[in-house]
Structure formats: C-alpha cells, structure tokens
Amino acid sequence: MSLPPGFLDELRSRLSLAQVVGRKVTWDARRSIPGKGDMWAPCPFHQEKTASFHVDDRKGFYYCFGCHAKGDAIRFVQETENLGFMEAIELLAGEAGLPMPERDPRAQETTDRRSRLIEVTEEAVRFFRLQLKTSAAGAARAYLSGTRGLSPEAIERWQLGFAPADWHGLWQHLTAKGIAPDLILAAGLARPSDKGREPYDIFRNRIMFPIRDARGRAIGFGGRAMDPADRAKYMNSPETEIFDKGNNLFNLGPAREATGRKGTPLVVAEGYMDAIALVEAGFGGAVANLGTAITPAQLQLLWRTHPEPVIALDGDEAGRRAAMRVIDTALPLVQAGQSLRFCLLPGGLDPDELIRSRGPDAMQTALDTAVSMIALLWERETEGKVLDSPERRAAFDKELRAVIRGIADPGIRAHYADEIGRLRAGLFGAAGGDRGDRPFRPWDAKGKGKGRGRDWGSKRSDRSAVPTAGTRASLLASSDDGAATVLREAVILVTLTQIPALLEEFGHALEEMSFVGAGHAALASALLRCDADATAERIESQIRDSLGPEVLERLLKGRHVSLAPSVRHPGDVDLARMCLTEEIAKLAAESGTRREIEEAVAGFAETPEEWIDHRLSLSARAREQVSRNHDGDRADFDIAENGARIDRDERSDLDALLSLIGLGTPKKT
Template sequence: MALDTGPSLEDFKARLPLADIVGRYVRLVRRGREFVGLCPFHKEKSPSFNVVEEKGFYHCFGCGAHGTAIDFVMAAERLEFPEAIERLAELTGLEAPRRRSSPTPPPAPGLHEANEAAAAWFAATLAGEGGREARAYLGSRGLDAETARRFGLGCAPAGRTALKAALLARGFSEQILVEVGLLVRPEDGGDSFDRFRHRLMFPIHDARGRIVGFGGRALGDARAKYLNSPETPLFHKGRLLYNLAQAARPAREAGNLLVAEGYMDVIALVRSGLAHAVAPLGTAITEEQFEILWRLADEPVLCLDGDAAGLRAAHRAAERALPLLRAGRSLRFALLPPGEDPDSLMRGGGAAALAEAVGRPLPLVEFLWRREYAQAQPLDTPERRAALQGRLRELAMQVADREVRGHYLAAFRERTVALWPRREKGDRRGTPPPMAGVLAARPPDPVFTAERRLLEPLLREPALLHEIEEDLAAIECREPRLEKLRQEILAAWSEQPGLDARGLHDHLSRYGFAELAERVLAGGPVALDDGNEQGGAAAHDVWRRMAVPVLRRSAQRRELEALAAGDGQGRDRVGATLGGLDRLLNARDEDTGMGLPHTGRATG
C-alpha cells in the first residue's frame, strides 16, 4: 500500500517484538533460540506452538497455523489488516505506517477531544445537582453510581445551550462542536444549540475505545425516546456497536458474543457477569455490523426482548443474515420469556435467571423453522403444506453460499417431511385429519393410541426424561403430529433440563402444541408401575418395553423406503436394527400392550 513519510510497512514489521506480542496471549517458554507454548488456535495438551523470533514468524506443528506478528493479531483478535496495524502500534508504541491517500479524509483535529470533554461534562452533571432526575431514573432501574461510572453515563440538562457554553469556555470552536454533532445549527441561520437536552447520556465508543458519539434517552416527554449523534466524520451508526471495545476481549475468551437490543439491556447483561454483550444503535443490524460480530464470534447470540417487537427485530436480523452466511458462520437466538427483556429479567430474577435465559439459544435454522411452522397453522390441506414448503425454500435460497444453502434446504426438508401423513405398503388407513369433530366421530386411530401411550407419561411427569431422554431421542413416531410433539418435548427439555409439568405445558403452548398435548392427556394416565413403585428405574424399564414396537415400526418404514430407492446398504443397516428388535421382542414373555400387530419383514 502507498505510505507517507512515516515508517514503511517492512520497517514496521521488522521492528515488531514477536515474542512479546505473542506472549500477551500465550504463555511462552524459551527453548534455545525459540519459544514454545500451547497453541491459541486449537485445543492441545502438549505445546506444539513455536515462535521463532530471529526469523519473525510463528508456527504450530499441530494445526499448521503460521505467520508474522500481524497475522497473529489478525487471527487472535479477529481484526482486518488496517485494524491489526493500529492494534500493534498501540501494543508496542511504534509509529504505524500510514496511507498517502484515503477515500475519506482523516477526522479534523479536536473532534475526539470535543467528545471526551462532552462526556466528562455530562458525567459531572449527572453527579451534581442538575442530575437529580437522571439519578432517580437510574435508581428505578437498579443502577448505582459505580455502574454509571463504569459505563461513563451522564446527564444532558434541559437548558438549550448549557453544553455549548461549557465547551466554548474550554476553548472548543463552535464549528468543531457542530461538526462532531454536539450542536445543531438551524438552517435559517439562527444561533446553534445543544443537540442533547434533558436526557440520560450514553457515550458510544469505536473499536479502539475512543468516544465517537452519544446516545441519549429522554427523561421527560419527547418525540424521540432515544436520540443518537448524527452521521459525522467519527460517528457512523451502521458501523458501530455499543460496548464493543469493552466486550471484545471477554468475547474472545468466552468464544461467544451476546447481541442485545439497547443500551440498558447491555448494561444488565454485563452486570449479571456476561461482559461479552453489545447492541446496535437503535436500528436493525447492518451487514457491516454482522461482519464486526463475526470477527469476534462464529455464532453470535441475539438476545432480544420477548415481546412482539423483539420477535420482529429477530426476524429482520435472521433474514438479513441469510445472504451473508458461510461455513462456520451463523447466528443463534435466545428468546426471552414473553414481556421480558434482559434488563427486566435481571431486576426481577437476578443474574442466574438472565444467564439461564440466554444459555440455550436456538440455531438460526431452527429459529426460522419454528417461525414458519407457527405461522403456517393449520397444516390440514396439501395446499397449505405446499405453501409452507415454498416459504422455507425461499428462505434457504437467500443463502448465497452454495454449500450452506444446500444444508438449509436439506434441514427444512427433513423437518417438513416429518409432518406429512404417510402410508406404508398395504396400509390403507392413512392418518386421520386433525379436526376434533371428525376424529370424535371415527373409531380411535390405533397408531395414535399406541404412540400416545409413550408421550402421555412425559407430559404428566417430565422428570422421567432424566432416565429416558436418549431412548426418546432414538424413537421416530409414525403419527406425524405426535412425532412433532416428541421433538418439541425433547427441545423443551434440552433448553431447560428439570422443568416440571407446568413448565413443559407453557413451552408447548408457546409453540402451538397445547391442543395436541391436551388430547394426549385426555386418554387418561398410562400406568408405569408394572407391579413396582412408579418412577425411577421401574418406570424407565416399562417405558422402554412400551417403546420397542414403536421403534420397530419406524425401522420397518425406513426399510421400505430404502427398498423403494434401491439403497441396498441402507436396507442392510435397517435390517440389522430390525433383527435386534426382533430378538428383543421374542425375548418378551408377554405382549407389550401397544396394540400394534407384529408384522413380518419387508421383502424385495
């Protein structure tokens, strides 16, 4: 790149103390002329990471990582090349090489200083007599003076020119204050005035920790509840994230990054011990912000409010991210309880409740599937099912990366196929339509009746999943509605191990399974005592014996599909499964009571 009269890039690289730089991230031990340590780029127990100071490179004999000091900082901190140069200059005190020309002019002298002075003045105002109302508001949100100092919070008083007068007295020019967005100059040529008035102030930093703008929350009635700095040479709303500079190192250490909706949510997450939290500046996440997030974590977790607006924001973020996905780069979603946001959850349930709420996020593919499935109800006609498949395909086709797009198409296909009614060879019964009135007028469906007996005990006593979770995961219910219910029971348990019947019911209701669960329960309790005390190992053993015929039916269906597709290897694998189940069934002295006929193997 073209450089000015400062040091050349090669001179800069030659002067970088490689071992000292790497030693900030890796514990190094000298061995002769080299240094060794545990590689920071892959997990290992024996050191295979070498730093060769004389030749200016590092090399890992375990994973093959190799490069210079610049390469190391780019990889360790997930920075782009120019940012890595600036970071190395900060770490070493060396003068960084500069470009001769840049597409955007450098910020005018005094802009950063003006923001720093404004932040100090806002903070002093908050601590003084003029900050009484702002302090009362912070107190109502559970924030103390130490938290205000930690985040640099301040107060802009109601006066029209209070900040202007204070900074002009400090020697800042009016032009600088207008250019940095602290003052507004009317179009009619009148006197300039403070942009932020009667607001709680949040300084906004760039990735290097410099104050580049502000966000202000109204303390009284105002047209805009939140007001940000305008676009300036320093402040570009779509390229910044609140708390980024403070969250970067904790995010790298945690291998994760939480993305909340607003300033107060970030503060709540940090106070609960989740320091790797950031937020966009009051708008939908932009492509540039996604790129910043992915430099710090492969799968950032969007932790948004549990209301309709929060879900809409999550949906917008999911769809905007789809074209940007690549192998190993995605999103996850932590859906908070309805009516809760990180701040309210922290104040109501404490740090433990907030950590639990964000601790089991949904992958992007599952989040999109649940949204489309919930919106598609009821799925009682071929046309509605086809519409669901079409919408899912449209979503998958938005993924630009061909390989990732293929996996999305396959994942959506697997989920939808499990919903549709199926018929095995010679089976003319099909699946009854899911309308309660019609079902009531027909004889009970033996498949539904049989498989209902597997799920009913879990709805009444989810604690049984402590014993049978793996068994339940191995089963594929033949009745498509019950198969979906089985999957959702497992999803609920994985998100919240140990939940009780009420908690499971609330989860199932949230995702549209309340009516089906009630129908399963309406058949009456299924006894699991088998002559012993109900629960524990006895219930586990009886439940498994009930499950054998269901497993066998599922295996038979897979064998028929493999046979129809001419998949000899697949048929052999399923045949082995059926053989094992046959032996297990033959070992029983009595019928399992499932009401399913013991049919023969499929033949080609």
C-alpha cells in the same frame, strides 16, 4: 501517498486475518480453535510438515515459531503476493469494501480533523459527567440508581452523564474552551439555528451514554429523555465523519476482551441499559446495536468477536419480529462455524428487567436455552399455516426453497436443506397424508440416503413395501440403504484407528465427510480428538472408554471390512495410505453422482433430456476413474441419445427417481 492512520485501523478492523491467510494454508484441525481465533497451520514461508505457523485472528497478527515470520494482514499479502505496501492495501481494501482515500495532499489534514472531532467528543463526555452531579440532574440520578439499580461505581465506570435542559449549555461550554464552532457542529453536538441565533444543543434534558469505537475512542452519544412527553425516548448522535451507527456497536471493545476468556458468550441486546445491566451482572461480553435493526456490517463485527453471538430480545411479539429481521439479514452471510443463536426472554421482559426481577441466574438460564436460527426460522415458516392439501403443501415447499436459496454458502445451504427436510417430514407425518419423506435437497445439498425408495405422496409408510420393476435393481430400493457407503466408511475409520499416524494426513478429509453409518460420525469425532502420536492400543482404549466397547467390534464384523488390505495388514502404512485415498475418492465420487441425479430430477420439468444426460455423463467419468480395480475392470455404461456415456447404475437410479415423483422416464436408446 499519505494514508490517514484511521484508515489503516478501519481496514484491519474489517478484515479477518484467518480468512486472508486461509487462502494460502491448510489449517491444522486438531490444534486450531476457530471459536477463539486461535489458528495453526504449516508455515507458507518455509517448508515444513508440522503446524508451527500461528494466527491470532482477534489480535490480527501471525507468527511462525520455525522461521520467525511475523506481521499482520497487510504484511502477509505483501510477502505471499509479492506486492508493495500500497498495492497490498489497495487489494485488501477492495476485499473489505473500503474505498481508498483520495490521493490528495490534504489527506493528513483530514486525519487531523477526525482526531480533533474525537477530542471535541471527549470534552463533551467530561461536560455531561459533571452535569450529572449538579442539582438539575437529581431526577436523572434517581432514575439511574433507583429505577435501574446502578451503583455510583457503575455510573462512573460507564461514564454516564446528563445533558441539561438548557438549549445552549454544551455549546457555550465548548466555545469557552476555544473549540471552533465548525468542529462542534461536525461532531454532531449542535445544530445551526434557522432563526439567526447561535446554534443549539442537540441533546437536552437527557441521560447521556458515550458511544466508543473498538479502540475506546468517543465517537458519539445515545441520550435517554427524562421528559415522558419528549417525542423520542432514545436518540443517537447524527451521522458524522467519525460516527456511523450501522458500523459500530455499544461496548464492542470491552466485549471483545471479555469474550477472549473461555466460556464467555457474546450477547447482543437492543438497548444501552440492557448491555450495561448484563455486564454489571457478570455477562462481560454484552453489546448493543445503536437504535436500528442489526446491519450486515454489525454482524461482521460480531463474528469477528465470536463465532456464535446470542441475540437477546424481548419475548413479546415485537421481539420476535426483530429476531426474524435479524435472521433475514444473517442468512446470506452465514458460513461454517459462523452463525447466531436467539434468546427470547420470558414474560416479554428485556435483559435489564429480567436481571433485576429474577436475578442473573434467570438470565443465564435463558442464554443456555437459546435456540438456533433454523429453529426460529422453521417456527416462522409454519406458524398459522394449514397444510391440508397438496396445493398448500406445494406452496409451502416453494416458500422454503426461496428461503434456502438466499443462503450464499453452499455447504450451509446443504445442511439447511437437510434439516428442513427432516422437520418437514415430521410435520407432514404428524398431520397425516403426505409424509414428506422425500429428501428436501433442491440444489447442491449432499445426499445422505435419507428417504430413498419411498413413495412420496402415497399413503404407504412401510419401508419394506415391494419395489416397482423400475426400482428393483436400483440402489434406491436397497434394503440396506447404502450398504456400500457404510462399508467404505467403516474401512476408513478402522484403518485410522489401527494406524493413527495417518490421522494428521487424513484428518481434514475425515472432518468433511457426511457419515451415513450408525455411530460413524461419533467415532470420527472421537478420532479427531485423539493425538496422532498415540499408539493404536491407546486410541482403541480411548474410544472404548468414550463410546463403549461394542463400537469397534461392530465395525469389524463386516466381512468387507475385515478383508480390506489396510485392516489385514495394520502395520503397513503405505498400504493403508493407498487404501484410504481410494476409499475416500470413491465416497466422494458416489456423493457427487447422487447430487447430480437429485439436481437433474429437481429441474427435469424444464430441463432438456440431453442436458440431464450430459450432467450424468460427467459424473460417470468421475466414477469410472475411481471404480477401476487392479484387473482393469470398469463400470458398465449405457449410451444416451446425445452420445453421452451414462453409468447403468446411475440410469437405474434416475429412472427410479423419475418414476417415484411421477415425471415419467426419459426415453433410452
């Protein structure tokens, strides 16, 4: 089968090589820089312990410095899946949502036609640029240089042009060049006349902005009307075989190159002139959507270029509505390290106006203060709402859960639930009455012990309130708020500080942990920045310099920490490895148990007790496996009505939770 070159280019542009390779390797967290698409891992093609396999996600190529394997996404799938060339393409095309070209002997003819359409569009670019220099374009030149402040060099750099008011100027120019009429029509440059006359130009009396694909090829135009009475101030080329405005961005190619430089943000503006003004002011990573709301395909293009683009919008009401539409589009698609920030400009100005009136520094300040998606989302969900009754607060919670449910990635969904729970607690606490202290984790959010033991909905605000009989023996009522978890974290951190050689082996587990103990997250972050080849003394010195001398001393004060085998024998690597493996497994099992309890409680009103018992029994098995000590001791278990074995601590936690939220306690045997 003959594939058009344009198809392979489109396939590669839609794929992330890091995602394709990531299914087969484990990335080295210390060497990889996801924001730059610079990823390292042990090579999947030969046995090695060090990360010599390099992926350049932006260029779409990989190379192993050990075995010298190299290629792109297609080659990688061929080698790892043992597939032929066409089989690999079909597999990747299916993942990218790109239909395979029909098995037609005329495929090459189709490719040639696309190339000819691009050539026709390039000829139109040259025509419009020449027209901008004529006397008929005097008002257009004055607008660009006077109103918009563009220099002659900038106008040339952006290849701006002018479409004369003549109805047939471009048509006659192109046909005189010998270009076939059907190609002019197919390129979206003219329309057939319904009066039996020759086709007429689509763009007339407009400043012309060439639109190019990521490879720099002219595929369409945007036109700005010079007549205030024109029904459309801005107009794009119609959809054609080479132009799809929902799958392209203005200035994407140069912006990709610019954002490859450290510290250059990817800024998304609403209009061509905004993007041009940003680039001319020094913000080289500026793009613009093409007259429509940002589409999912455009978001994927943005994330392929930068992990956290900044959406720059006018600060007026229309700009805020546009920001909310972007959030609704982006939430189902966000992933770890892949999000958006929003820059709502002051005074209702757009980027071009802000730069011309207040200078590039004002634009930089606005970008530096861009807000996260969740901050803007929370503002939308709370704006104008009066939450002065339990019914209104319940309706508010329902709306929040509906928003979070739309997030596809479970990890992101968990963190959004945590953050909304914190914001909700602050809102209700400020308003009085319902403090909102109950953790807002309706599905699979990982528990961090936030708000345990409190009476949700009561007027008590003192954490030291006397627990009820049902909660006295439960960890939920513990004053140390998960002391066992804190101590396990401390053992892990101290062990890795004393034996840095294990940082490479356990670094990924450290990255994925959600720390409860005060200062533990900061210490883990400091450890991940350390070199595994450094001595323990060197690492301790670095930690003391960055976090203060009291951090490690505070950890070692815990008796459980100082008596841990890995801490008492700091030179025994094998013992430390066993200790780390055990403590990490216990933390994971405890986290899973809490999650099962919270999910069971969230769905208790409509869930049979037998199903809850079954869920808890599954989690109890995991805890049983990691809770055995060297003497063969096990956790104590109850027997539920359906015969399921449930850890008594879990049953106590569940009873307390059900009591606290007023659902009652399931009957026990």
